Amino acid sequence: MASQAPWPCAAISEAELGPRTTIKVGGSVEWLLEPAHPDEFVTAWRACLERDLAPLVLGGGAxxxxxxxxxxxxxxxTERMSRVFRPNRNEGRDWTANGDPSAPVSQRSDDDSAPELVAWAGASMPGLVRAARELGWSGLEGLVGVPGHVGGGVAMNAGGRWGEMWDVVQSVRVLTPEGELEDRPRDACSPSYRNGNLGGAVVLGAVLRLEPANRLEIKERMRQYLSEKSAAQPVTERSSGCIFKNPDPEQSDGRSAGKLIDDCGGKGLSVGDAVVSPKHGNFIVNTGRARATDVLELIERVRRLVEDESGVALQTEVRMW
Ligand SMILES: Cc1cc2nc3c(=O)[nH]c(=O)nc-3n(C[C@H](O)[C@H](O)[C@H](O)COP(=O)(O)OP(=O)(O)OC[C@H]3O[C@@H](n4cnc5c(N)ncnc54)[C@H](O)[C@@H]3O)c2cc1C
Structure with a gap:
């Protein structure tokens, strides 16, 4: 049942959340709010605080x-907060200005002297990576094949061996848990491995600084990265990405979490329809009607297996609600 009231934005009562994640697992929530603009997000957040509620933030569920x-x-x-646009330099970095929002950002490039994009939190990461490629702006191609939203990517510092989200973040607009708006420049932030370190603040959007480059070379790099990623990971199956963080190389003899799980015989382990991917040990795939309890039990089995066999205590990268 969709309803506007009593919330200051679109709201769905008793919303199913599983279909909004990439692993397609999980139950429902009493209220799902869908602000369509960062300002609306702020109002919705403050409305929750007034009701003594601590909302959770859902990006692409990846x-x-x-x-x-x-x-x-x-x-x-953040699903509806999906705009990406070039900042209007006459008006400063106005978060709402900039011409026709329905026009693809990649068709509005006539000036490479300021290769910046503003992306709201709900912008699709794959869409953003494609837009930068079409503009001939380099910096995001290492994130090709990473699903989810920009807000989640900034909060998690998404990335891998070819680059990370914070490589291109120039500033972020965040909402503190107390409901205060802040614009934080890159220098005031300390992102680390798979962690934007934003102290619990919600990302409403980011200003990204890219580098003009040869469009065909960007395209070729993306093709190469994607083909390597698809060869190694179950990218077309239902998963939550990497389950565990890579451990300290000194403890694991330089082995990644996936390699450790493989070495310990974890590939192919299953609980119900949740299976450790035979393609990559650090991915659990939902092969049918897996429940969250199946996935959680499997995570614990893999963690115990690796600790017993190698002595390495793996930490989860996937967030659990
Ligand atoms: C096939 C596959 C491949 C993947 N490959 C990679 C990879 O190569 N590298 C990599 O890093 N990740 C990878 N991932 C994981 C995932 O794509 C990233 O972690 C992504 O950045 C998550 O973004 P999201 O919007 O989906 O976040 P969600 O899953 O919706 O949320 C993750 C966490 O971030 C919080 N969050 C979401 N939005 C915000 C916001 N606006 N502000 C503050 N907190 C927020 C949530 O509350 C939650 O705690 C992969 C996943 C899949 C399924």
Whole structure:
């Protein structure tokens, strides 16, 4: 049932969350709020605080495992906050200005002297990477094949061996848990491995600084990275991306989490329809009707197996609600 009231933005009561994740697992929430603009997000957040509710933020659900059953309270999704545009330099970095929002950003390039993009939190990462490629702006091609939203990517510092989200972040607009808006320049932030270190603040959007480059070379790099990624990871299957963070190389003899799991015989382990991918040990795939409890049990089995066999205690990268 969709309803506007009593929230200051679109709201769905008793919303199913599983279909909004890439692993397609998990139950429902009492209220799902869908602000369509960063300002609307702020109003929705403050409305939650007034009701003594602590909302959770859902991006593209690409690194998230949501419990089965019904959760009371509120989840706010960035799904509708999907704009990407070139900042209007006459008006400063106005977060709402810049011509016709329906025109693809990649068709509005006539000036390479300021290769900047503003991306709202709900902008699709794959869409952003493609837009930068079409503009002939380099810096995001290492994130090709990474699903989810820009807000989630900034909060998690998404990336891998070819680059990370924070390589191109010039500033972020965040909302603190107390409901205060802040613009934080790159220098005031300390992102680390798979962590934007934003102290619990919500990313409303980011200003990204890219580098003009040869469009065909960008395209070729993306093709190469994607083909390597697809060969190594189950990218077309239902998963939450990497389950565990890569451990300290000194403890693991330089082995990644996936390699450790493989070496310990973890590939192919299963609980119900949740299976450790035979293609990559650090991915759990939902091969049918897996429940969150199946995935959680499998995560614990793999963690115990690796600790017993190698002595390395793996830490989860996937976020769990
Ligand atoms: C096939 C596949 C391949 C992947 N490959 C990679 C990879 O190569 N590198 C990599 O790093 N990741 C990878 N991932 C994981 C995932 O794509 C990234 O972690 C992504 O950045 C998650 O973004 P999201 O919007 O989906 O976040 P969600 O899964 O929705 O949320 C993840 C966490 O971030 C929080 N969050 C979401 N939005 C915001 C916001 N606006 N502000 C603050 N917090 C927020 C959520 O509350 C949650 O705690 C992969 C996933 C899949 C399924």
């Amino acid at each position: 690194n998230l495992l949501i419990a089965d059953g019904r959760r009371s309270g509120v989840v706010i999704t």
